[in-house]
Amino acid sequence: MNPRLYSFLGKQSGPWRVQRIVHVCGDTLPDVSHIELVAGSPDVPSVWALRGVTSNERYVERSEKTQLVAVQQGLGRPEASRAALIPIRKNAAWWALTQDERRQIFEDVSHHNAIGMEYLPPIARRLHHCRDLPEESPFDFLTWFEFAPEHEAAFDSLLTRLRATPEWGYVEREVEIRLERA
Secondary structure (H helix, E strand, O other), X not given: OOOOEEEEEEEOOOXXXXXXXXXXXXXXXXXXXXXXXXXXXXXXXXXXXXXXEOOOOOXXXXXXXXHXXXXXXXXXXXXXXXXXXXXXXXXXXXHHOOHHHHHHHHHHHOOHHHHHHOOOXXXXXXXXXXXXXXXXXXXXXXXXXXXXXXXXHHHHHHHHHHHOOHHHXXXXXXXXXXXXXX
């Protein structure tokens, strides 16, 4: 088993209850009432399954990573009873750029890391890469966020600010799934 592989299973029961599925752009996902996040790639019944792997940070410099590690809280905190799963696919123009060109848009122009740092430590996140998998995936990234209910407005602000950046002009498919611990 790949220890970096995670599966998000859209089901009719599970530890996370779906509050709402928001179609942001592109195709949405079929409705489900619950999501289960599991390590690996289990062969269990589900309406849909999204898979991704944790990997090295691609668009951070050493100083940014040091800052992030110093303040980011882990997942699974008892008070973090709210979550969001946001699958994203970027367009071909994004992937035609070189790594340094993507970094420039990501941070130098859009300030993605700097914006995100403003919302730590109350909002924890883990990024899963889908393009690193051998099989075809409908998304490039699966981002999992956890936060306490009193930080939901801050999370809304984070999303609004990120979606207003030039980086989001490259997003061709995005679904926002809001959850609460069942």
